[in-house]
Amino acid sequence: VNGLGYTGPARALEEYAASGQPGPQLYRWRTECRLCSGPLDRLLRLADTPPANELVDAEFVASGKKQDTFPLVLARCSSCGHVQLQTVVDPARMFSEYFYQSGTSPVFRGHLRALAESVFPKHASDLVVEVGSNDGTLLSYYADEYKVVGVDPARNLAEAATARNLLTYADFFTRRTAQMVRDVHGAAALVLALNVFAHADDLHEIVEGVKLLLADDGRFVVEVAYLPDMLRDGTFDMVYAEHTSFHHLSPLVEFFGRHGLSLYDAHHVDSQGGSIRCFVDRGTAPTDRLRRMLADELTVADQIAEFLAQIEAAKVELTELLAKLKAEGRTIAAFGAPAKSTTLLHHFGIGRETIDWIVEENPLKQGKFTPGTNIPIVGTDALTSRRPDYVLCLAWNFSKDIVRRYEHLGLAWIVPLPRLQVIG
Ligand SMILES: [Zn+2]
Numbered sequence: 001v002n003g004l005g006y007t008g009p010a011r012a013l014e015e016y017a018a019s020g021q022p023g024p025q026l027y028r029w030r031t032e033c034r035l036c037s038g039p040l041d042r043l044l045r046l047a048d049t050p051p052a053n054e055l056v057d058a059e060f061v062a063s064g065k066k067q068d069t070f071p072l073v074l075a076r077c078s079s080c081g082h083v084q085l086q087t088v089v090d091p092a093r094m095f096s097e098y099f100y101q102s103g104t105s106p107v108f109r110g111h112l113r114a115l116a117e118s119v120f121p122k123h124a125s126d127l128v129v130e131v132g133s134n135d136g137t138l139l140s141y142y143a144d145e146y147k148v149v150g151v152d153p154a155r156n157l158a159e160a161a162t163a164r165n166l167l168t169y170a171d172f173f174t175r176r177t178a179q180m181v182r183d184v185h186g187a188a189a190l191v192l193a194l195n196v197f198a199h200a201d202d203l204h205e206i207v208e209g210v211k212l213l214l215a216d217d218g219r220f221v222v223e224v225a226y227l228p229d230m231l232r233d234g235t236f237d238m239v240y241a242e243h244t245s246f247h248h249l250s251p252l253v254e255f256f257g258r259h260g261l262s263l264y265d266a267h268h269v270d271s272q273g274g275s276i277r278c279f280v281d282r283g284t285a286p287t288d289r290l291r292r293m294l295a296d297e298l299t300v301a302d303q304i305a306e307f308l309a310q311i312e313a314a315k316v317e318l319t320e321l322l323a324k325l326k327a328e329g330r331t332i333a334a335f336g337a338p339a340k341s342t343t344l345l346h347h348f349g350i351g352r353e354t355i356d357w358i359v360e361e362n363p364l365k366q367g368k369f370t371p372g373t374n375i376p377i378v379g380t381d382a383l384t385s386r387r388p389d390y391v392l393c394l395a396w397n398f399s400k401d402i403v404r405r406y407e408h409l410g411l412a413w414i415v416p417l418p419r420l421q422v423i424g
Contacts, residue, residue, distance in 0.1 A: 027070040027089045027241075034203055034245060035255040038079025040086060044236075044308055046072040047346040051089060052240035052339035055368035055377070067372055072343065074239055074246075081300065082251035083227055088201050089241040091153070091172070101157065103137040111271050112194075116141035119190070119221055126189030129181060129213060131173040131206065132196035136161030139168075149185055151177055178209030187215035195272065197224040198243050207259045220261070220280040222252075228296075229274025231303040233418040234310040235397075236347070237340035238273065248297050249276065249290070256280055265290050273397055315348050317420050322354050325390060332414075333388035334358040335402060336395025337365055337377050344394060344416065345373050355392065359383055383409055390414055 033040060050067035073086040102108055116138060121128060128142045133150025135157045142148050143166060150168035152158050158170035171177050173196075181188075191210050200206055210220050227248040230238050238246070249266055256263040264284035269275050276293075325332060334341075334355045341358075345351065351373045359380045360366055366379050383391070383406060392414045393399045399415045403423055413423040 027087050030084070030086045030088055030201075033077035033080060033082055034084050034201065035082045035251050036077060036080040036258070038077045040075035040084070041078050042073060042075050042086070043083070043304060044074045044239075044311070046074070046236070046239060046343060047349070048072070049240065049342050049346045050371040052242060052342035052371065054371045055337070055365060056371065056374065057368055061369050061374045069372060070241065072239055072241070076304070077251070080251040080254050081248075082255075083246040083248075083304070085239065085241070085244045087241060088244065091201065101135045101137075103135045108271070109137060111269075112138040113141050115192075115194075115223075115277075119192075119219075121146060121189035122217070123189065126215075127185055127187070128190045128192065129185075129188040131191065131193040131210070132199070133158075133161065133166075133168055136164060136166035136168060138192065138194065139166045140164070146189075147185065149181055149188075151181070173209055174205050175209045175212060178213040182213050187218065188213050189215050189218045191218065191220045192223075193220070194223045195225070195275075197222055197247060198245055201244050203245070203255070204259070207256070207261065211259065211261065214282070216282065218281065222278045222280060223269065223271070223275055224278075225272045226268065226274050226276045228300060228303060231300070231307040233273065234307055234314060235273060235340075235417055236307070236311045237344040237417065240339050240343045242339060247276070248300060249278070249293055250297050250300075252278065253286075253290075253294070262286070263290070266293055268293075311347075314417065314420065318414075318416050319348055319350065321414065321420070321422075322350065322392075326354060330389040331356055332390045332392060333382070333386070334375070334392040334394050335413075336360065336393065336398075337370055338395050341394035342371050342373075345370065345375075351375070356388065357382060357386075358394070359391075380406075383411065387411075392416065 031040065048069040048071050050069050070087050070089060075086045076083050102112060127147045129149045130139050131151055133139055133152045136150055139148040139150050148166060150161055150166060151171055151173045152168055153172045155170045158168040161168040169177060191214055197203060214220060224247050227246040230246060253263045261280050262283050263278050263280045265279040265287040266276050267289060269277050322332065332355055337358050337360050352375050355375050357376045357378050359382055360377050361380055365377050368377050369375060390412045393402060396415050396417050403413050411424060415421040
């Protein structure tokens with residue numbers, strides 16, 4: 001086992017051993033574009049990090065072992081313009097057991113319900129398939145009227161969904177899985193993939209699978225975080241190993257075209273910090289709405305240049321503020337340990353010397369320690385019992401809601417992104 005060079009948490013290691021699979025290869029390096037195989041130009045190398053969601057336990061911290069880390073390099077295809085991560089981390093290590101559940105966030109549940117109410121198959125008997133169906137929340141909104149099937153590699157989620165009568169295959173979505181679903185359940189009138197296109201290394205395999213599965217007049221709906229929104233907000237902490245692609249429409253239109261499909265319409269949705277919902281089928285002509293969005297994307301190259309400059313400015317501003325507060329003898333805690341916080345803490349070089357502890361509302365994370373930086377994660381009652389002078393909000397995308405919910409405690413908040421703010 002040691003021969004694999006794997007030094008991560010023992011629990012994950014045991015799972016690999018039990019699965020009978022070969023040990024994890026830490027990462028490999030991509031030299032060609034995921035969408036068109038064109039050459040990649042490097043945009044940015046962030047600090048090396050461990051897998052962003054790989055929290056460790058007290059025993060691991062006490063052992064003095066170090067987690068595996070890998071570089072995070074963002075690149076842009078010089079042919080189609082697609083922005084992507086060059087590092088590819090073993091997906092089995094990241095997705096076989098997954099703690100994020102769509103159903104736990106009321107905001108996201110509302111988003112999924114609204115999607116199901118506006119996008120549906122043409123006939124009541126039709127089959128709806130979701131790729132990366134997570135805990136089955138979206139499928140549950142279709143299940144009354146349609147046949148539904150999910151495919152998701154996270155065994156824990158697939159089993160839970162199947163137990164709720166939302167049949168879910170615990171597997172990655174490939175040509176093989178797609179053919180199996182078609183053989184058993186027939187062709188799909190609607191295939192959905194939410195956020196999957198941000199997470200998958202091999203998008204060709206997924207799209208070829210969808211082609212096998214889709215009925216002749218079927219639709220494929222892809223929703224994914226939108227690169228221009230990330231660039232506008234300077235939210236570089238969206239870059240971590242699970243996020244392999246940062247999409248905009250122009251490369252995607254080309255990509256589907258090369259696979260004999262048509263991305264014919266898209267619109268903006270307010271999810272994951274700004275996303276696009278794309279409609280794909282076997283040949284509908286592009287809508288005017290899509291043409292307008294493509295025209296607006298001509299400024300992406302300029303936005304990228306501004307984004308890169310913004311990151312360095314944000315780092316200087318935040319680290320200087322934290323250093324000044326520490327010099328004054330203030331205590332600083334943090335709120336939230338989402339995946340993105342791993343990137344922010346590592347790239348800005350912020351660790352235990354600055355942040356005493358982090359509070360988390362998710363009980364699964366309490367009692368654990370942050371990847372690489374090993375900051376203890378505790379329950380939210382610590383905000384009352386230990387009263388830090390400042391709280392750095394690492395779940396900054398929910399900062400409005402968080403600050404309002406804890407307003408009665410009279411704490412001072414530091415919100416690092418999109419623009420540094422001190423509140424209270
Ligand atoms: Zn490309």
